[in-house]
Amino acid sequence: MSNNNLSWKNGIKDGILIALGYFAVSFTFGIMAKKAGMTPFQAVFMSAANLTSAGQFGALALIGTSATYLEMALIQLVINLRYSLMSCSLSQKFEPRAGFPHRLLVAFGVTDEIFGVSVCKEGKLNPFYNYGLMSVSIPGWMLGTFCGVVSGGILPARIISALSVALYGMFIAVIVPPAKGNKLLAGIILSSMLLSLLFAQLPILSQISQGFKIIILTVLIAGIAALLFPVKEVADEG
């Protein structure tokens, strides 16, 4: 049990960062939700139930055009499909004793950030680490939404601007250290960033949504890397 306790605490610690980054993003979401005519309760409820930035921003646009429920479902599927790729990766990462009930709970918190921080932990993953992450970052996401709706942009732009890099800073802290002294990983990360830049700049490719871009590039690059450089059993835990 002390192991669970420790994992939970570590999760809370790392979750504070996610919460800070989330606050900046969901604050912006709150402002937009207000513009779309939502009440504070509705906006916070949407944040609590969905926990997905791109999906929620997309939903605001759809609600404005009074879309059908089917359209809403399809848009969410397209925008959020990348989560299933992350879940595949996480699924293999959990300890064998993390059974069905744990998976039901953990699934709710598969976001870009929670995935990013948890999947590169050394060794097998204790679901309590994810609960720790979730128990801080979800309130952060909700609180930011609430403040955004009610404040109408009171928070200084400078602070929002600075907090906006918190999540990217975390991603960098996750992927760079294992790539140090590992030319293969460094090369893969570098090519991923370059191709991502290319996708953002080239005429037709830049029309692809961020969610699909992530899926296409991940399947492509990780697929080729797996073909060319299959990982040996020992190197498994990175």
Add this chain to the structure above:
Amino acid sequence: MRGNIYLYILVMAGVTYLIRLIPLIFMRKEIQNVYLKSFLYYVPYVTLAVMTFPAILRATASLWSALAGFIAALVLAYRGGSLFKVSILACLSVFIFELMV
């Protein structure tokens, strides 16, 4: 707003939850296939790299403050800084840079 807002939210939440849940339920057994294993090993690095760059450059008020944050994060992460350190100092770099410029 013609549809019911709460129904919209529930539809969204249901779809998003299932996307997250299904692989966690159906991929419980440890995969033995070397190719698939390697693929899943590389997934996080590619995904996080693609999500970070070039998106980070557009996250702040200006390209230059974003670059300052990006470079600070890269250097600190390379030196083995913790998640917390890297992230907070990247934020601080952006903040200080925007104060100065």
